[in-house]
Amino acid sequence: MSTVTSAVPSPVPAPHHDRLPPTLRLAVARAGIELKQFFRERDAVVFIFAYPIIMMAIFATVFDTEVQSDGTVAVPFAQYFLPGILATGIMLTSFQTMAIDLAVQRDTGALKRLRGTPLPVTAFFLGKVGQVLVNTGVQVALLLALAFIAYDVPVPDAAGWLTFAWVLVLGTATGTVCGVAFSSVPRTGRSASAVVTPVVLVLQFISGVFFAFFALPSWMQTVASLFPLKWMAQGMRSVFLPDAAKALEPAGSWELGTTAAILGAWLIAGLLVGTRTFRWRRRDDG
Amino acid sequence: MNTTPAVLVRDLHKHYGAKRAVDGLDLTVHPGEIFAVLGPNGAGKTTTIEILEGYRDRDRGEVAVLGVDPQRADRRWRSRIGIVLQSADDQAELTVRELVHHVALYYPRPRDPEQLIDAVGLSAKASTRVRQLSGGQRRRLDVALGIVGRPELLFLDEPTTGFDPEARRSFWELLLGLRDEGTTILLTTHYLDEAEHLADRVAVVRDGRVVALDAPAALGGRATHEALVRWQEDGVTRERRTPTPTALVGELARRFAPDEVPGLAVLRPTLEDVYLEMVGEAPRASAGDTTVSTPLEEAVR
Incomplete structure (x- = not known):
């Protein structure tokens, strides 16, 4: 330690003209370091990344011979389950990851530390978006591969993939900004997953993920219609279910326009609330 | 030689409701010195330093840090200062090497991360996850992250709280080495021996204002007492x-x-004697603030 003077390279006179590192390069570095941390947290990997894949494997195997049917139209269980669990996965990798990560990073002082460095705010949030995109992309690819290969879910046509793409992108964006907004709700980092997980779980049960949506009580359908998960699941059903299955929807159609409108409304609401409530420091820190 | 003060504070005020955390504080830190701010808990040390770091807005007064108002801080200014916060338990899943290399990317002209890890005595722990470091090692990592961008001015908030005596000694050597390179250091501390050993000048803060300011050996008229x-x-x-x-x-x-x-x-009176004399009475205007401990407790900590 006493050799510090010789070991630390001595500073050259203060140069104010040195170029600051470009924001985009820092965003990529942030995404990398966020992913590294995410995949080193075992519970995050199990309950956010692997959860939809595990659920898909369990439910599709247990109910292998069952169909979801109202007596007129019948859809194989795995085919009906895939859209709901895809939508769930998107919500977990965007909303739940953001809400918990930011609450923990705020509580441990990680956000405060970053705020004291020349890291641009834009690079920080682009890094978060990068983390969400990689997680979502890999998770969705694994889910689809599992469904197509192991459970014989039919592969959609080109028009189906187009719907899939915009529901995926809009759903991920909405989940991400709502996660930023919701991250201010948990009082501490330790309580974050206890506060966020029940919200996500209840939404899964009332939005037609574990039970067929048409089989739920109508008041439950009404409540679910206020939140994005139901609409993401319905949008995904329009992609993976035969067109005749729209008779199973309460409206008797896929309502893609409404899906876009509701997700868009949550996206804007999340942006407004998130940008106004985001804090780099804990609430009790002045 | 640069004669602009590293830190210039005039009549600084910061109130939280009825509590006057900072109440007319003045401070000047010269380039290249180690300046220590001493004072009991609740005296306004951390509030002041966080205003200087750009974390908090002031209610009133003039503040210039490296010639810039921290409330108008930009990336350029942040690249010229280094901050070591009071406590940190973040980034636990990364290794020392990953974290130092990563934070170095934020700065235009960073130190060499490997040499820096060596300089703070963490070479043997470079591949260890941050969560597995001891308190003293964690603190040295915090300092490494604070100086990786070659700051002209380094802020340290109670840097050695919880250190064993040996760890404190080696930490002091590290700071003196940085000062010798030309880094200006502003630190807050509870420890009188730390201020005496490190600081070129000491300010004693009580009830949100500076009650004494001098070289440690001369503080409170020690030399002429x-x-x-x-x-x-x-x-x-x-x-x-x-x-x-x-x-x-x-x-x-x-x-x-x-x-x-x-x-x-x-x-002759020790630094502790004159310090206790200065902060001796119960701090005014802070009744009901449970974090205020008596000066005696403070001094024996």
């Missing part, structure tokens, strides 16, 4: 306060000649 002369005579300990101890010792020497004066001692 009345001395206490003590000796043994007729089997009892005798003491006398005097502004001219040399004369008294000369007189004693003649009286006892050719023998030694038994038990002779000339005592």
Whole structure:
């Protein structure tokens, strides 16, 4: 330690003209370091990344011979389950990851530390978006591969993939900004997953993920219609279910326009609330 | 040589409701010095330093840090300062090497991360996850992250709280080395010996304002204070306060000649004595603030 003077390279006179590192390069570095941390947290990997894949494997195997049917139209269980669990996965990798990560990073002082460095705010949030995109992309690819290969879910046509793409992108964006907004709700980092997980779980049960949506009580359908998960699941059903299955929807159609409108409304609401409530420091820190 | 003050604070005020955390504080830190801010808990040390770091807005007063108002901080300014916060338990899943290399990317002209890890004595822990570091190692990592961008000015908020004596010694060496390279250091501390060992100048803060400011050896008139002369005579300990101890010792020497004066001692107040005198009364305007401890507790910590 006493050799510090010789070991630390001595500073050259203060140069104010040195170029600051470009924001985009820092965003990529942030995404990398966020992913590294995410995949080193075992519970995050199990309950956010692997959860939809595990659920898909369990439910599709247990109910292998069952169909979801109202007596007129019948859809194989795995085919009906895939859209709901895809939508769930998107919500977990965007909303739940953001809400918990930011609450923990705020509580441990990680956000405060970053705020004291020349890291641009834009690079920080682009890094978060990068983390969400990689997680979502890999998770969705694994889910689809599992469904197509192991459970014989039919592969959609080109028009189906187009719907899939915009529901995926809009759903991920909405989940991400709502996660930023919701991250201010948990009082501490330790309580974050206890506060966020029940919200996500209840939404899964009332939005037609574990039970067929048409089989739920109508008041439950009404409540679910206020939140994005139901609409993401319905949008995904329009992609993976035969067109005749729209008779199973309460409206008797896929309502893609409404899906876009509701997700868009949550996206804007999340942006407004998130940008106004985001804090780099804990609430009790002045 | 640069003569602009590294930190200039005039009549700074910050109130939280009725509590005046900072109440008319003045401060000037010169380039290249180690400046220590001493004071009991709740005196306003952390609030002040966080205003200087750009974390908090002030209610009133003038502040210039490296010539810039921290409330208008931009990336360029942030690249010229280094911050070591009071406590940190973040980034636990990364290794020391990953974290130092990553944070180095934020700066235009960073230090070499490997040399830096070596300089703070963490080479053996470079591949260890941050969560597995001891308190002292964690703190040295915090300092490494604070200086990786070659700051002109380094802020340290109670850097050695919870250190064992040996870890503190080596930490002090690290800071003195940085000062010798030209880094200006502003630190807050509870520890009088830390201020005495490190600081070129010390400010004592109480109730949100500076109550004394001087070199540690001169603080509170220590050097010119009345001395206490003590000796043994007729089997009892005798003491006398005097502004001219040399004369008294000369007189004693003649009286006892050719023998030694038994038990002779000339005592001047320690930094702790003058500090306790300054913060001695219960802080005003902070009744009900449970974080305020008595100066005595503070001094024996």
